[in-house]
Amino acid sequence: GQSLEQPSEVTAVEGAIVQINCTYQTSGFYGLSWYQQHDGGAPTFLSYNALDGLEETGRFSSFLSRSDSYGYLLLQELQMKDSASYFCAVRDPDSWGKLQFGAGTQVVVTP
Amino acid sequence: NAGVTQTPKFRVLKTGQSMTLLCAQDMNHEYMYWYRQDPGMGLRLIHYSVGEGTTAKGEVPDGYNVSRLKKQNFLLGLESAAPSQTSVYFCASRKSGNGQETQYFGPGTRLLVL
Numbered sequence: 001g002q003s004l005e006q007p008s009e010v011t012a013v014e015g016a017i018v019q020i021n022c023t024y025q026t027s028g029f030y031g032l033s034w035y036q037q038h039d040g041g042a043p044t045f046l047s048y049n050a051l052d053g054l055e056e057t058g059r060f061s062s063f064l065s066r067s068d069s070y071g072y073l074l075l076q077e078l079q080m081k082d083s084a085s086y087f088c089a090v091r092d093p094d095s096w097g098k099l100q101f102g103a104g105t106q107v108v109v110t111p
Numbered sequence: 112n113a114g115v116t117q118t119p120k121f122r123v124l125k126t127g128q129s130m131t132l133l134c135a136q137d138m139n140h141e142y143m144y145w146y147r148q149d150p151g152m153g154l155r156l157i158h159y160s161v162g163e164g165t166t167a168k169g170e171v172p173d174g175y176n177v178s179r180l181k182k183q184n185f186l187l188g189l190e191s192a193a194p195s196q197t198s199v200y201f202c203a204s205r206k207s208g209n210g211q212e213t214q215y216f217g218p219g220t221r222l223l224v225l
Contacts, residue, residue, distance in 0.1 A: 004153075033212060042115075042201065042216040043154065087153050091212070096161050097142055097205050098169065099214065101153030 002026045004102035006088055011108040012078055020073045020105045022088035030091040032064050032071045033099060038084045046073070046086075075107065083109045113137055115217035117202050123223045124192045132187040132220050134202030141207040143185040144169070144214065145177060147198040154201060160185055161207070192224045 004024045012018045022032065031050035035043040047055055049064035049071060061074040075082055085106050089099040115136045124130055134143065141162050146154035156169030160179040174196060176188045185204075189196060199221050203214040 008151075031212065040219075042218050043203075043214075044216070045213040048212040089153075096159065096167075097207075097212070097214070098144070098156060098159060099154075100170070101155070103151060103153050 002090075002100060004088055004090060004100065006086075006102045006105045008103070009106045009108065011110065013110050014078055014080060016078050018075045018078060018107060020075070020086050020088075020107070022071045022073070022102055024069050024071075024088070024090050024102075026090050026100065028093040029066070029069075030093040032062075033089045033091060034060075034062055034073045035087045035089060035101075036084050037087065037104070043087065048091075078109050080109050080111070083107060115202060115204055115215050117200075117217035117220050119220060120218070121221045123225065124189075125225050126193060128192050129188070129190050130192065130222075131189075132200055132202075132222075134185045134187070134204075134217055135183055136185075136202075136204040136215070137183060138204060138206070138215065139182070140204035140215070141182070142205040143179065144203045144205075145175070145185065145187045146201045146203065147171065147196075148201060148219075149198050157187065157200075192222075194224045196222065197224045198222060
């Protein structure tokens with residue numbers, strides 16, 4: 001079957017660094033995306049990796065290893081506003097951009 | 112630009128009632144998607160559309176129907192609501208083409224079926 005695994009919750013203090021891992025087992029793979037969702041809000045796109053390696057966007061970076069079916073999202077210089085749920089999502093290899101989401105990781109940032 | 116909008120924001124239904132959720136986008140995106148999100152779970156794809164007049168089933172399509180008569184609108188229908196359909200429903204849209212990986216989500220519709 002198809003599955004994505006990510007930790008359910010991570011707690012860290014302001015200014016710290018948090019890494020959210022995502023492992024996937026899917027019948028097809030085109031790329032890995034990350035979305036952020038604040039309580040009660042809409043998911044918003046953070047990053048996308050199609051190739052192995054690290055993509056950096058400001059304080060957030062995302063990494064992919066296709067051979068290991070593994071990726072991670074790195075949140076640096078944590079701020080209180082980073083408290084949210086973070087979802088990894090595998091994009092299907094067809095042309096329609098369909099995503100399969102993991103269950104999400106709740107990041108709690110404490111003072 | 113309003114982006115992606117959804118109506119209604121919240122609705123309570125009784126078992127067996129029907130309703131339609133409306134999603135509208137003003138970004139001229141070709142692709143649109145309907146997801147449901149349940150507590151402690153990620154989003155699951157219900158149906159999607161790759162253009163006006165086309166629809167296709169996603170991961171959890173049973174109990175739902177969709178229509179895309181206009182490019183900017185994607186409707187999700189529940190013909191006979193069941194308590195298992197209590198959920199938060201999100202619509203998303205995406206531009207077609209390589210490199211267009213961002214899905215833009217609406218604010219969601221919270222549905223309670225009693």
